[in-house]
């Protein structure tokens with residue numbers, strides 16, 4: 001579906017469009033001004049994105065984030081990206097949501113849990129570290 005937005009087949013409120021990515025308003029915003037930044041080429045998840053596109057994509061995410069305070073009077077922003085789970089459209093997209101203190105956004109961060117103990121937390125850390133591929 002986002003490929004259709006890139007192709008201009010499906011209309012969107014486009015914030016920017018260049019050789020790397022397109023930024024457009026989420027049709028169902030968390031807050032008005034909620035932008036989705038998606039690579040022009042079709043990749044489903046962040047893991048699928050070629051390494052040499054990570055910097056260019058996130059530079060644009062950074063620029064969108066930086067634009068929110070002056071553009072919208074927001075105090076800051078939330079930047080997030082879902083992979084597969086809770087990913088409503090299978091084309092990589094980064095959410096940039098304008099934030100203002102007291103805006104009531106808490107749902108993104110719940111429910112929170114606890115580790116059973118330090119050993120369990122250390123085990124999770126070890127498993128992630130083992131799977132991590134650093135540049």
Ligand SMILES: [Zn+2]
Nearest residue numbers: 002003042091
């Ligand atoms: Zn696509």
